Amino acid sequence: xxxxxxxxxxxETSHPGNIGAAARAMKxxxxxxxxxxxxxxxxxxxxxxxxxxxxxxLTAARVVATLPEALAGCAxxxxxxxxxxxxxxxxxxxxxxxxxxxxxxxxxxxxxLVFGRERTGLTNAEMAYCTQFVHIPTHPxxxxxxxxxxxxxxxxxxxxxxxxxxxxxxxxxxxxxxxxHDDMEQFYAHLEQVLIEIGFHDPQRPRHxxxxxxxxxxxxxxxxxxxxxxxxxxxAVQGGKQMRRTDAQLTQISGEVPxx
Ligand code: SAH
Numbered sequence: 001x002x003x004x005x006x007x008x009x010x011x012e013t014s015h016p017g018n019i020g021a022a023a024r025a026m027k028x029x030x031x032x033x034x035x036x037x038x039x040x041x042x043x044x045x046x047x048x049x050x051x052x053x054x055x056x057x058l059t060a061a062r063v064v065a066t067l068p069e070a071l072a073g074c075a076x077x078x079x080x081x082x083x084x085x086x087x088x089x090x091x092x093x094x095x096x097x098x099x100x101x102x103x104x105x106x107x108x109x110x111x112x113l114v115f116g117r118e119r120t121g122l123t124n125a126e127m128a129y130c131t132q133f134v135h136i137p138t139h140p141x142x143x144x145x146x147x148x149x150x151x152x153x154x155x156x157x158x159x160x161x162x163x164x165x166x167x168x169x170x171x172x173x174x175x176x177x178x179x180x181h182d183d184m185e186q187f188y189a190h191l192e193q194v195l196i197e198i199g200f201h202d203p204q205r206p207r208h209x210x211x212x213x214x215x216x217x218x219x220x221x222x223x224x225x226x227x228x229x230x231x232x233x234x235x236a237v238q239g240g241k242q243m244r245r246t247d248a249q250l251t252q253i254s255g256e257v258p259x260x
Contacts, residue, residue, distance in 0.1 A: 001166070003031040005105045006158060007112040008151055009070045009077075011126060014040040014118055020050030020058060021148030022115075027054035029155035034061040035070040035112075050148075067114070067129050074181040075109035076101070079122055079130030080154060082144035087133050089219040097134040098157035102165050105158070112181075113154050115147050128214035131178060131221065179227040187227055187234075188214060194234045 008026055013019050019042055023034055034057055036042060042063065051058045064070050071077050078101065084091040092100070101111045114130055116122035127133070136145060136153050145153070179187070192210055195201035201209055222230070 001030055001159070001162065003029065003105060003155070003158060003162065004033075005108060005110045006031045006101070006155070007033045007035060007070075007074060007110055008155070009035045009037060009067070009112050009114045010039070010147065010151075011037045011067060011070075011115065011122060012040065012117045013042075013115075013147065016041045016044030016047035017050045018118065018146065018148045019044075019061075020047035020052070020054075021146075022151040023047075023051045023057040023061070024054040025148055025152035026155055027057050028152070029159045031155050031158075032057050032060065034058070036061055036063045037067050037070050038065055039063065067126050068181075068185060071112055071114075071129060071181045073110055074112045075104055076132060076178055077112040077114055077130045077181055078132045078134045078154075079114045079127050080116070080134050080136070080150055081127075082121060082135070082138070082150075084133070084135040087127065088215055089133055091133040091135050094134055094136045094154055094157045095161075097132065098154070098161040100132070101158050102161035105162065106165060113151070113158075115150055118147055125211060128211050128218065129181075131181065131184070131218055177224045179222045179224050183224070183227055184217070184222065187217075187222075187231060190231060190234050194237050197238065 008022065008031060010019060010022060013022075013036065016039070019034075019036065019039060026032065026034060043058075047058060048055060062070075078092075078097055079087075081087055081091065104111050113134075114122065114126070116126070122130075134154065136150060138145065188210065191213065192201060192203075195209070196203060
């Protein structure tokens with residue numbers, strides 16, 4: 001069984017050997033889509049040596065400059081962290097995260113697992129691009145795995161969750177369709193634009209405003225229909241007048257039947 005919609009993203013990996021080892025770990029579990037964000041040394045013979053038979057995964061790896069580029073087209077992005085206490089949002093353990101990811105993959109959605117640098121992990125700004133967070137429950141006194149080992153454990157958990165789903169023969173449980181990464185990015189751009197227009201946000205003195213708002217919405221795990229409402233609110237603010245909507249329009253946006 002392959003995991004065609006699972007994307008593994010490695011951010012600024014410094015040791016090419018770890019990239020190769022991650023490719024091997026992925027292929028063992030049936031995953032093949034590897035995206036490298038600004039790797040320090042790549043391609044490199046050390047990467048190929050550690051890939052040991054997973055050269056195809058390595059050769060097909062895409063190299064991009066930034067994390068948002070790596071996440072384009074994803075329905076969700078799980079940031080993997082060795083230090084869950086540093087994260088303000090809910091952090092799932094690896095098994096719980098896999099149980100959320102498996103039905104999405106089955107439904108044909110692309111899900112990303114995002115891994116940080118060997119020395120410093122993911123920055124706060126990068127975390128803000130992730131929709132959820134995952135931690136492999138390790139010994140608290142020594143919680144940081146080698147990045148390729150973390151890739152191994154998470155891809156394994158996703159594989160086991162997918163196998164369980166297949167063997168149960170049941171249709172995957174319905175999941176809340178979270179707003180896709182690209183749609184959230186458009187929303188943040190729209191939100192920033194409106195905040196500037198109404199004089200609340202000065203891009204010359206940003207005071208981490210957008211990063212804080214990103215964290216807030218990441219914590220809320222915004223669903224598709226909720227995002228449509230938020231975009232509607234922003235457009236109404238820009239229109240400078242209260243938008244009057246008919247019940248039929250509201251039903252279309254929220255997916256709910258209005259009270260009669
Ligand atoms: N010293 C860094 C550790 C980086 S380890 C720090 O304290 O953040 C490199 C990457 O492997 C991490 O960014 C994370 O994506 C992944 N990783 C390591 N241990 C992990 C764990 N216990 N749970 C989830 N991801 C982990």
